[in-house]
Amino acid sequence: MATGLIRRIEGLPIILVFACILGLFMFTAPGVFLSPFIYTTFLSTLPPLILLALGLTFVIGAGEIDLSFPAIIAFSGFVFALLFKEYQLGWIAVVAALAAGLLVGFVNGLLVAKVGIPSFIATLGTQFFWAGMATVLSGGKSYALRGAEESSVWQVLVGRIDFGPNAPIWLNQISLQAVWTALIAFFLWTILTRHRFGEHILFIGDSNEVSRVVGIDVDREKIRLFTLMGGLAGLAAIFLTLENKNFFGNQGQGYLLTAIASVLIGGTSIFGGRATIIGTIFGCFIIGMLEAGLVASGLTGAWVRTVQGLIFLIAIVFYLYVEEPQRRAAFLARLGFSAKFGRAKAAE
């Protein structure tokens, strides 16, 4: 059965969609999509989005949401830029920015797990707070990190790998942040699919109550979850600031919707309990590719968000239909047999 095949190969539908869109762009914009440079560009621009989406895959898989990561991009980015540029602290700036991300995430976790605020509200609040802090502390200033490429931080984190003068030019343009991100993605994939923590996250997303009953420490796992998300957002901030060699206060803004959309397009369930790292990565590629592809195909940039939104909605409806038979039934009941549905509900 089709459903069975889709289940067996992780992320299969989204891989097919990715291939179709790629094929389409190779047809509509061959000059861009048949040359290797667009892909090496993706490898240097997509890692922050992918890191955020990886974290969100766990968060959404656990039935929670984190809206605060754009603020972490701003706040951690500020901490990094300040220490790196004004104080010349190099690797200490990296550690501090990561720690800032972890701390913000940890606070989110405490608010959700211990105080009991729904994550949507808690992280909406912390989003305002940390974005505000970044603006206040930076005085609205941006930091240009001129000459950063001389530093070991830049070379190790976002440098290009040197394959020698005889290698093709594109090969020498592969960026190290892509390599780090790939390693992290693989590591997180093993965590989600084969580690105790990943299993707990999916059970929590399925049902908090069942999770408690089977002995999962739900509060502790949620705190870990949000801390992980914060750490990944901190790293995304470092990559972004280094790659752009520039920090500015609202550099995280564009990521809120694209990161969430990437995860959901990838096939992680909006209701929690099911999550896929491979799907998320292809979701990120699709979201990133649309931007370049639509413009290269001759559409104005204004179309990009519209098409991203459309694909996002189509994906949600598709997954709802394929993977949530009960909800599909409930939805149909609401449409066609609302009176009957209402009665069944009242009798419960």
Add this chain to the structure above:
Amino acid sequence: MDETSATEAVAEPGFRDIVRLEGVQKYFGSVHALRDISLAIGRNEIVGLIGDNGAGKSTLIKVMTGVLAPTAGKIFIRDREVDLADYSVRMAHDLAIETVYQDKSLADKQPLWRNFFVGRQITNRFGYIDIKREKKIAEEVLLRSIGFRGVGITVDSTVAQLSGGERQGIAIGRAMHYNSDLIVLDEPTVALAVKEVRKVLDFVRRIKDSGRACVYIEHNLAHVHEVADRLIVLDRGSVVAEIAPRDMSVADLTEFLIDLQKAK
């Protein structure tokens, strides 16, 4: 977790009651859900827990199994007092106490093998799960102790694909697999077809035959009456009666409970 600890617990000799509660109180804010409960569950008996909706049955077993901490009182397991500050679901598992809740024992979207081991996975020291081994054991249990042969259910099936009776079978089979001395069932037959109810009652009998104890919460009086050795009646948070089923017919039992209602 290593698999031996549960088995060792079973071997412990010379205890009389698997669980005993003394003067247990439980408040939810101002709601007094359990009032001075004292009771004991012997090592090889089926105790039926009955009472009206909201009487406190679920709360009682949650306190008994480490899900909720009592507001006051003492809990003894195998005649030894447990430190309530440490008592948790995990500790109850380690002490060979298992619970099967109405429909809250299994996670719907997860495969059966994960449901089997979640909370006590077989892992290496870094926390990575030995998937092959977990699947193999889950498969054995599925076929042997639960008897799901040739019904198209495998360890990779998700719980959502199972019927209500099959779910209870899996949950009870899991509890038996862990060599628990006490299996607590909270209304396992709610919303089941008659044939499925039969299966569950057979599972309950199997618990007794294998030398374990069982606390069985059930709305349908005929069902508990059929399998229980002893009935404990709960009313508004208090134990109001203990009844031996052989001394009272189902009809008389029903009358008794109706009179309790009227007295409210």
